[in-house]
Structure formats: structure tokens, C-alpha cells
Amino acid sequence: MRTVVFLFAFVFPCWMPSQEAQEPILAPPAKRAFRYPGKIETSYDQSKDLSIIFFKLLPIKALEDPKSPGEVQFSDEWLHLTAYFVHPGTQLITPQWVTIGFLSSTENPQKYKEHALAMKIDGVWVNLGTMTVLSRTNYTRRARLPLVSETMELPVPYKRFLSLVNAKKVKLRLGRVEFDLENEHAEAMRDLAAHTVP
Numbered sequence: 250m251r252t253v254v255f256l257f258a259f260v261f262p263c264w265m266p267s268q269e270a271q272e273p274i275l276a277p278p279a280k281r282a283f284r285y286p287g288k289i290e291t292s293y294d295q296s297k298d299l300s301i302i303f304f305k306l307l308p309i310k311a312l313e314d315p316k317s318p319g320e321v322q323f324s325d326e327w328l329h330l331t332a333y334f335v336h337p338g339t340q341l342i343t344p345q346w347v348t349i350g351f352l353s354s355t356e357n358p359q360k361y362k363e364h365a366l367a368m369k370i371d372g373v374w375v376n377l378g379t380m381t382v383l384s385r386t387n388y389t390r391r392a393r394l395p396l397v398s399e400t401m402e403l404p405v406p407y408k409r410f411l412s413l414v415n416a417k418k419v420k421l422r423l424g425r426v427e428f429d430l431e432n433e434h435a436e437a438m439r440d441l442a443a444h445t446v447p
Contacts, residue, residue: 260339275411283440285415285433295338300341302444303439305334306352311428325396328353328423330434332441341447347410350402351380351423358397366403371422378403380423407445414438 287307293300306329329352334344353361364380381402388396403412415421419430 270329273400275408275415277411277442277445278439283436283443285436287437289440289444295329298338299335300337300339301333301335302441304331304441306331307373310431311433312426326355328355328426328428332438334441334445341444343407343445345407346404347407347441347445348394348402348404349377350400352398352400354396354398356394356396358399360426361399361401363424365422365424367422368378370416370421371418372409374422375409377405410438411433411442412443429432 261278285304285307289299289302289304291302309328309330312326312328331350331352333349333350336342336344338383351364355361364382366377366380368375368377380403382399382401384400386398388398390396414435419435421428421430
């Protein structure tokens with residue numbers, strides 16, 4: 250299963266006397282105890298001399314079927330989010346790209362068909378590009394609609410990733426589906442961003 254990663258950064262305005270305002274400088278947050286059900290993990294592939302830094306898949310709860318209090322309910326309709334970056338060797342190098350990934354399960358694959366990913370940062374939509382589908386599995390079920398599962402990912406420029414995680418409010422759109430970036434997802438991305446510098 251492939252994984253994927255979001256980053257967080259604070260914005261420090263860059264100002265010089267007698268000149269027009271410059272673009273803000275983005276920097277990752279300081280390491281702290283980030284609050285989400287997971288942690289940043291590292292895996293090293295000795296044969297390729299590559300390290301991958303990631304957080305494991307987190308469910309996007311807003312897209313799951315609603316549950317009544319005390320009810321245990323398992324839905325076939327879900328979407329999970331991850332993010333990661335890679336660097337050569339074992340010595341940390343700040344990445345140029347951070348990859349965002351999703352694992353989906355749905356009876357209606359048309360809603361993700363275009364695989365276009367966009368984000369709305371503080372009210373402004375930005376198109377990130379088209380995700381690459383790494384795998385697609387069709388499950389035939391008796392007396393039920395077929396189930397389609399897809400693993401997809403998209404590398405995002407590091408600075409764009411920092412602007413995403415630095416925003417006060419973020420909405421994502423995958424295909425035809427829109428959802429808010431929940432606090433635990435933002436915290437996971439901030440944690441990942443904090444691990445992009447030594």
C-alpha cells in the first residue's frame with residue numbers, strides 16, 4: 250500500500266524599505282506533540298538507498314456513512330488520506346516535492362473518475378493536477394453493486410504543500426467530491442512538515 254503526506258508551515262512576511270512587498274517566506278513548524286491518531290514513520294530501502302518519511306492512512310470521516318450513538322457500522326464507501334516524501338540516503342534532506350495519496354472504496358467510481366485534485370486555501374481554489382492511479386481493483390458482490398478500490402497519488406511542490414498546511418482553512422476536491430481538511434489531517438501534515446528539516 251502506498252502512502253502519502255501533507256506539510257504545515259508558518260508564514261513570515263518579507264519586507265524591505267522603499268520596495269514593494271515581497272512574497273512571504275514559508276517555513277515548517279517547530280517539532281512538538283501534534284495531536285492525531287498516528288505518528289511520523291521512516292522506512293529505508295537499502296537496495297535503492299532511499300528513505301521515505303510518511304504518516305499512515307487516516308480516514309476522512311466526513312465522507313463515511315453517519316452512525317447513530319453506540320452503533321457500530323462498517324461502510325463500503327470511504328476515502329483515506331496519507332502523505333510522504335523521499336530523500337536519498339539516511340541523512341535528512343529537505344524535499345522538493347511532497348506526495349499526497351488517497352485510498353478509496355466506492356460503489357460509484359464516477360465521482361473520482363477525473364482524479365483531478367484541487368485545494369481551496371482561505372477561499373481561493375488552486376488546481377494541483379491529476380492524480381496517478383497506482384492500482385484499481387474491482388470487487389463483484391452478490392446482489393450488490395460492484396465495489397471499486399483505487400490507490401492514487403500526486404506529487405506537490407514543497408512550497409505549495411507548505412502554503413496548504415499553513416492556511417487557516419483548507420478544502421480539498423478530488424474528482425467531484427469536496428471535503429474539509431479535518432484537524433487531525435492538518436496536524437498529521439504539520440507533523441510531516443516539521444520532519445522536512447534536520
